[in-house]
Amino acid sequence: MIKLYNTMTRTKEDFKPLVDNQVSMYVCGPTVYNYIHIGNARSIIAFDTIRRYFEYRGYNVKFVSNFTDVDDKMINSARDQGITMPELAERYINAFKEDVRAVNVEPATLNPRATENIPEIIDFITVLIEKGYAYEAQGDVYYRARKFKKYGALSHQNINELEQGASQHVDDEETARKEDPIDFALWKATKGNEIAWDSPWGSGRPGWHIECSVMSTKYLGDTFDIHGGGEDLQFPHHENEIAQSEAKTGQTFARYWMHNGFVTVGDENEKMSKSLGNFVTVHDLVKEINPQVLRFLMSTTQYRRPIQYTQNSLQDAKNNLEKVQNAFINLNYRLKDAKGEPDYDTARKADNLEKDFVQAMDDDFNAQNGIAVVYEFARLINVYSEKDAVNAEQIKRLAKMYSKMASIFGIDLKQEENDDVEIDQLVKRRDQARADRDFETSDQLRDQLNQMGVILEDTPQGTRWRKSNE
RNA sequence: GGCGGUAUAGCCAAGUGGUAAGGCAGAGGUCUGCAAAACCUUCAUCGUCGGUUCAAAUCCGUCUACCGCCUCCA
Known part of the structure; x- marks a missing residue:
């Protein structure tokens, strides 16, 4: 019996899937405005390891992970780079797939994108408005957080004790349009010459949280087994997803919530993040080190523990x-x-x-x-x-x-086909020299091979070689 | 201010009441022409103070330090 720690209950629980021998899981994916950094990779690798273990234990896993391909950062980054937002998304989705393959992550069953689900998002928001959980304000649509009784249950926050602005990321103009400062955006009116879609509330684009509610329930059903992501997504992102989804469907959203720990850097063990600017991208790192090493580091640390990147x-x-x-x-x-x-x-x-x-x-x-x-x-x-x-x-x-x-743990153990003719020739020459007890020549040949990144091992069954991991 | 996490050897890290897993690094050894790889041996009393108990790294309380979240974030 697999036990897993459920953030919602803060206890380890027996995992009992909705459907026998099947696991449905949704993991929040990246906003594709840049290369992923190794903190993003940690999350991806953590859930890949979990997914692989479920499969090892005989479960059939349906694994959905989204790409956020529209939001402020996407718009700004596209403008800075002088390309369109879809071009930007395409570029970094491709880079994502390349990076993730390098660290041996199994492809998700589905990778839906926010922009491919705009009609579903609009429908979803429409229902929330009809049910009184959302309201339009000057072309924006906000969610009435206080109306959802369980708001704060996941992050165990009392809605009245949330200190507004503690993270110093509130937008005063936006706050002015809300009925209540804790309300959050479902739809944002266009500010002008940026990408936008028509909606009942005018031209605009979806807020961040709504896409995950829409895509997870669309592909996995109103209720599914596991929802995962980094621990920083607990509040407000996942809290908001629950509020949106359960208000709409009246059903339990995700049955188990799993959150991975951070990658920390430096002597202060500070969280690695794009906004702090202290990140290392996978794209750059794999030029210097074997990606398998990164994979190994990340998947052999329990997913809830922080990883010190040093x-x-x-x-x-x-x-x-x-x-x-x-x-x-x-x-x-x-x-x-x-x-x-x-x-x-x-x-x-x-x-x-x-x-x-x-x-x-x-x-x-x-x-x-x-x-x-x-x-x-x-x-x-x-x-x-x-x-x-x-x-x-x-x-x-x-x-x-x-x-x-x-x-x-993402370690690919394969029988390597070491059939390099040049190397084999050198190895044979060295073997001959050793047989002749001409160790000066044999050591010279071994040095030469080492220079080529080839490590020799003399065994009772003969000499074999392998490429070094550098 | 609210909520949560962490503190075990030089480093990483298991371990939730019965007397400290494992890995890296280090030391010694075996094998080898020498190496490499591998194997064997060796290396801690668990942040502070106090309490409960026959027995605590493990339970309770105290203090200290560090990290994270409180509408950008994996």
């Missing part, structure tokens, strides 16, 4: 990732001389570790405990790989168990 944490991740990969290489290398009998002690230990893994991950996706099991599995197969006699079927079985566990 050179040190990256180096740790790199070392550990290599350890995990090496074990797989070491194991598969023995396939070529695997003529022995299976080892039952190893088989039994492997089965137990698989159970440990499930137990760890079932507990709110405790990745630290999960990866600890992977390390133990690595040791098990390393020890096995050094046995005099090994069995081919057993190697394949261990490799499959191991790679399945590793894949939850």
